Amino acid sequence: MKRLFLFIALFATVWEMKAQSIGDPFRWETTLGLNVSDLGGLGSRTGFHIGARFEIPIFAMNEKTYINAGTILSLKGCSQDHRILGSIKTNPYYLDIPIHFGYRHSITRKVSVFAEAGPYFSIGLFGKHKIEQISATADGGSDPNIVKEDYTENVFGSNGLKRFDFGLGFRIGAELQKRYSVSLGYDWGLIDEYTSDTDKNNTSIYETPTLRNRNLTISLSYKF
Template structure:
């Protein structure tokens, strides 16, 4: 119920700001490369809504940048050497094998940044923005893979929902930066980086999200 109320308030805020003269909204999508501390990197994506609210009353070029996106992350643990027998209902016992975990969580991603934009030519602006982001865990799976000395692998599904099963913390937050170019006032291309400030894994100490992003947006 709290998540539904929170999301409803965000959409209400979007609706109210569309009446503002300096407000624009559009769609955005892009690529995520996640490298949480203690894990190997993996690919994901983001897609959703993006908004901008100009703040010319403060200074020309200043704006508020925010979004509401479905964002996927992917990573896996390093290959651990496992010398004892590993047994389960679906994985045969193996000796001298390697073991790794793979996780693929999906979040509701909400960045709220302050940015500055300036012209570098006809119909071309450069921009930079920075600020906090907030992640609410929605769903995602985790798997375990064992590989023996002959290269034969067996994979087992460990969790069908890493948040409901309390493998990962549902709430995450951090700081992000974005830089890019705006063309003809509508098309935006950007790259950025997010530094997670909260431990995401209940079983691994000091495991925080680290994510490189590349995005395309179209604003109306």
């Protein structure tokens, strides 16, 4: 985790130096926010994201159209509640690399709105399945014994998720004084994240053979 945050900080520093060499049209930003994610419709869960982005105008000296890309640490996954049988919470951490094409429109001198869309690439880093299993055993009496077991599994293990994801996403938002912005985004994963294409049987902890990432984001950013 510390190495990843160090990588993000290094990324931001390098692009700040690059911005100084290119000039004012180039900007970079730090961003953090909330995720509401789902995996194959199994059940939504909340997470977070934090990282850095950079922005380059598509046409020289025109800030209306631009490319926005970055590296973002993101906690996604899902939460399954099986009631009397237990629950499963999936906690995969990804390094997201979004590449968006954007358009910005000025409302006043200090306020503007923007919209972005484009592909994203994700690399699975680490994470755990947190599993609570409830079972009943007979004790010879009229009432069964209720046994609750808690254990974890590697989220990217042999019976888990793939380490690579690819999809499409968009963001819409507002920018104040060319420094602060708030945005709402959504990412559609296009890859089935289950590791096996042929052995989708009852040994999997999942209930469905098609697992695609879905992620709603709410972000706050500061631009430099």
